[in-house]
Amino acid sequence: MTPASRTILVIDDERDTLTLLRLALNKARYRALVAASWDEVADRVKETYQEGLAIDIIVLDLMMPGRSGFDIMRSLQVVLTPVPPVIMLTAVTGFEQQVQARELGVSRYLTKPTTPTKLIDAIETVLAEKEK
DSSP: OOGGGOEEEEEOSOHHHHHHHHHHHHHTTOEEEEESSHHHHHHHHHHHHHTTOOOOEEEEOSOOSSSOHHHHHHHHHHHOSSOOOEEEEESOOOHHHHHHHHHHTOSEEEESSOOHHHHHHHHHHHHHHHHO
């Protein structure tokens, strides 16, 4: 599959971060959907379902208002079958959080700040692993 046929859901509470990531992903020819809260996540999931599309990968921030990234991931595991691979993109560098992320099934754990190139490399690696 080409990047243009891939849908990536980016979840982060910082609107500037969402804008930058959407631009970088669109430039790399991915279809980027963004959400800044659980309600927006639920809306994006519903929209993709109604359009007959699948979310191929999720980029998820850990520190979110209301529901943490871990809580959002647990909720996604209930509403999405199968759950797409998740890349945690966060400023949290703690070992305990990285272990918890792995236990929840996170494919990659990237720390902020990062570059669009590193994120896209991680996305492409995770997507290639998914296809094996």
